[in-house]
Amino acid sequence: MNGLRLTFHLAGINNQNFLMRDEETGTYWQQITGRAISGPLAGRTLPLIPCDELTFALWKTEQPRGTVLADVPAYVAGYAPEDWDVKMRKAPTVLSYAQPGIAPRDLMLGVHASGAARAFPYDAVAAAKLLQDRVGGEPVLLVLGPDRQSVRAFRAGIGKGGRVEFYRTYDDKNPAPGAQAPLMMDSASGSHWDFQGCAVDGPAKGSCLERMEVIKDYWFDWRHYNPATTVYGKTSR
Amino acid sequence: MDLRAKRRLTYGLAITGSLAVSLFFLVYPVYVIRPFRHQGVQELQAALAVLRFRPEVMAVAVAVAVVSAVLHWRAQTRTLWRIAAVLGAAGVAILAGLSRINIYELMFHPIGQPAFVAAGETKLDGDEKVIAVAVGGAARAYPIRIISYHHIVNDVAGGVPIVATY
Secondary structure, eight states: OTTOOOOEEEEEEETTEEEEEETTTOOEEETTTTEEEESTTTTOBOOOOOEEEEEHHHHHHHOTTOEEEOOOGGGGGGSOOTTHHHHHTTSOOSOOOOBTTBOTTOEEEEEEETTEEEEEEHHHHHHHSEEEEEETTEEEEEEEOTTSSOEEEEEOBOTTSOBOOEEEOOOTTSOOOSTTOOOEEETTTOOEEOTTSBBOSSTTTTOBOOEEOEEEEEHHHHHHHOTTOEETTTSOO | OOHHHHHHHHHHHHHHHHHHHHHHHHHHHHHHSOTTSOOOHHHHHHHHHHHHHHHHHHHHHHHHHHHHHHHHHHHOOOHHHHHHHHHHHHHHHHHHHHTTOOHHHHHSOOOSSOOEEETTTOOOOTTOEEEEEEETTEEEEEEHHHHHHHOEEEEEETTEEEEEEO
């Protein structure tokens, strides 16, 4: 912020999303929004860096020369067990926003576009493997990766053509190795595209779809910070 | 009431006041900012304001309590009252000390200096989920198993200072 590097510390919790405090100014920040809510920098927002949640194996094929955070030996005993997210689904919440068909801890993939917010239930996306929709009027494509767990969102338009239909062509039963494995095909050019959104063959080869940021969050938290959100499959845009 | 008695009373009230203030400044934020409790917008703002001024308030409270206890000791001859005043001042010091504890970092220790392993050398299981970023030409993966404990990793990736949070 303003050329000052901030060092953050875990400082509290606000409706089950944590607060952090920077050493340098003593400002308190909300984790999910990156926004300062109290202190000298109140009102400022930390720039969000695009990030992915995916399996290590898939990430490694895309970034073979990347680096991985190491365990801190003193605290390994406290690290989450493998089924932590299953157990977490059953934990109580202090906010609800429950609706018919939507439970507070349902996992959502939240997308922002043109000022609109829309939540895509993770289970629906995983079942469909590829779905196309509109958020804020923009054509959006969500696709399940070759690891069958990670999801990425792209703007589903090529060039000036507007919306294009995509089909997930990856054969999960015969997984093809490599980061550039063809994952889906578009109806306009018949090109195949990989999970990084880049065309690996066909007329569109070499071009890439624009990535859109996805926030994977529990419904109650997404709804709390996006009161006007719509929900794919439940409420219309 | 003679002058000396008034003085003793004043010092005693100063110590009691410091105790009350330090108790409030310690307990109110802990009461409001608790897991599994709903935080309203205004009470959160109040609790955070208390937290932001707490170190200075505690320092003043300790100074007032200690000085008052000393002055009270000199103005008082009865042992019981003297001890009470000293205990009061000690109580303020204890509350001030407790207020320096960050219970969240006690439960979820921070990573001081994060260490990284090359992708090809880590023993991470292929199925483990990671949060991945590419910044300034560097590609980083933060295993969820680790970052869900530490919650925060202050890092510099590709020359860019970032903070990874989960």
